Amino acid sequence: MKFIPHQYQDYATKRILDTPYIALLLEMGLGKTVSTLTAMDLLLNDYFDAGRVLVIAPLRVAEDTWAREIEKWDHLQHLRISKVLGSATARRKALKAEADIYVINRENVEWLVSEYGSQWPFDTVVIDELSSFKNPQAKRFKALRRVRPMMKRVIGLTGTPAPNSLMDLWAPMYLIDQGERLGKTITGYRDRYFTPGSRSGHVVYEWKAKQEAEGRVYEAISDIAVSMKAEDWLELPERIDRTVQMPLSPKAQEQYKKLEKELLLPFLDADVVASTAAVLSNKLLQMASGAVYDEDKGVKQIHNAKLDALEDVIEAANGNPVMVFYNFKHSLSRIQERFPQARILRKGKDGNEDIRAWNNDEIPLLLLHPKSAGHGLNLQESSCRTVVWFDQIWSLEEDQQANARVHRQGVRHNIVVIRLVAEGTMDEEAVEALERKASGQDALMEAVKARIERMKGHE
Template sequence: MKYKPHQYQEYATQQILDTNYIALLLDMGLGKTVSTLTAIDLLLNDYFDASRVLVIAPLRVADDTWAREVEKWDHLQHLRISKVLGSAIQRRKALKADADIYVINRENVEWLVGELGTKWDFETVVIDELSSFKNPKSKRFRALRRVRPMMKRLIGLTGTPAPNSLMDLWPQIYLLDQGERLGKTITSFRDRYFVPGERSGHIVYKWHEKKEAEQRIYDAISDIVVSMKADDWLELPERIDRIVQIRLSDKARDLYRKLERDLLLPYQDADVVATTAAVLSNKLLQMASGAVYDEEKGIKLIHDAKLDALEDIIEAAQGKPVMVFYNFKHSLARIQERFPQARILRKGKDGNQDIVDWNNDQIPLLLLHPKSAGHGLNLQESSCQTVVWFDQIWSLEEDQQANARVHRQGQTRRIVVMRLVAEDTMDEEAVIALERKADGQEALMQAVKARIERVRVV
């Protein structure tokens, strides 16, 4: 296929060429992969400013997306890609292959750093989904930090750089500039821009931004961060977000309340640390969806109200495919039991065939987990217009990425995203939290977006 870049794609490619260390906050659907590959091709074959290029990506993206994009576009088909995946033996063989671009999944970054050590020879590194390095304590971040001084270029790609708070930015920006803009350590970053908030003893588990901290952070990173929002560049079909209120029966509500009290009462006179809060909210979200695991890993059924609502939605779709996101295994099992026609997205080659079948309208009901369907899947070619969130989640990043599998460039139909929200349960809190995080995310995107305003009038 002949590549006819949009104006924003040309701009993104040029920014990569002009800036050795750069984060491109490209909204979903803006073609970040082909823009980056075009820049890499120029660096390799025109500017001779790169030799071996490493791409770090989520597993499914590493296995499929980058190679598929090379095959898709005429101007890239000469690029040779080696997938550093599979067993250790397979990965070592792939590293020795004669290629231009080596693609590895992020879970194996620590292995790669250990394998190469001081012989690290990837001067140009692309991190697809830079936000997956937002935890400064993670092994993948610490490993990449060790070899960062040996890189001449680093390109970070993501649509959600601060999915939870501005605290997520420090590790990502550190990989770009080694601490020049936001500080050499996470501690110095916190001291400069945040004040301690909620704590448990001496442990602070929530930090609050200082006055004007947001603007100061944006100003500090503006020269190496470029933001592009899909709404500014693409004329996508309308997306409608709907809350489907799920009313529980008196019996189900009483059971929910009882289990809720049983979980919450032991903590009423004690501080609830973050990990405990996560466990509690997870249990309550399970209950809101209709079932919960007990201490013996058995399943306690609470209600079928969401299954009944999903049945109504499928019927209203009048034969068109419906995509459903679930978060809990027992939700998956209950949906499959109620709807035998449902299919899940499998792994490997089988999963690739599932994508083809879905886009050809051969799967009437596709069940996806947001963690496995978040990146690199193009599912917009089916006639699906209905996306349903059966379970509610806390992660803004997973929510945005999952919805963008259908509502993205190439989509020609209006999309309706429905959230099944049980009334007066933790479901409502999760939806409110996502909306609150989205507001913060939008502030970040808007602040750095100003860097590209001039190109719009060219």
């Protein structure tokens, strides 16, 4: 296919060429991959300003997306790609292959750094989904930090630079400019832009951004960050969001309330910390979806309201494919049991075949987990008009990325995003938080505390 770049793609490519280290903060659907590959081709073959290029990406993206983009566009098809995936033996073989671009999944970054040590060979590194390096304590960040001085060019790609809070921005930006703009340490960054929030003794559980911190931070990185919103550039077909409220039967409602009470009673007069709130919320959301694990890891059924609602949605789709996001294993198994035609996205080459089959309307019902399908997958070429969230989640980043698998450049029709919400359950708080564009620990803790307070009122 002949590549005729949009204005914003042309601009992004030129910025990569002009800026040795840069963060492309482009929202989903703006063609970050093809813009980056176009720049890499020029740097390798016209400007001779890149020698060996490494792309670090989520596993599925490393397996499929980069190679698929090269095959798709006429001007890129001469680029040789080597996938550094699989066993250690397979990875070493891929590293020895003659190629222009080497692609590795982010879980193997630590291995790659230890493999080369001070002989790091990649002068140009692309970090696809830069925000996944937001934890400065993570091994993948520490490994990349060690070899960062040996890189001549770094390109970071993400649509969500600070997925949960401004605190998430320091580590990714350090990998871009080695701390030049936001400081050499997370402590210094924290002291400059944040104040301590809730704490227990000397341990601070949350940091609150100072007034005008966001503006100051983005001003500090403005010369090495290209930020674009899809809504400013793309005329996409409409995305329609619908919440389908399902009243539970009196028996299921009673069972939910009983289990919720058992879970929350121990915390009526106790402080709820983030880790506890996450566990409690997880249990409540499971129950809202119709089942929960008991002490023996067995599945305790509560209701089938969401399965019945999903059946109605599939029928209303009139034969068009339906994409369903689930968050719990028991939800997956219950959906598969009710709908034998459902398929999950497999790993490796099988997964690439699944993507092809989905885009050719050969899969009627595709079941995806938001964590494994959130980044980089191009699933917009099918006739799918309906996306269903069977289980509700707290992560705004995962929600946005997952929905953008089909509502992105290339889609030819409106997309309806349906959230199945069990009335009177934690589902309602999770969806309300996403609608407010709140996410993460703060929203989760607020919701759990609110349910505890409500229980106190009924005591």
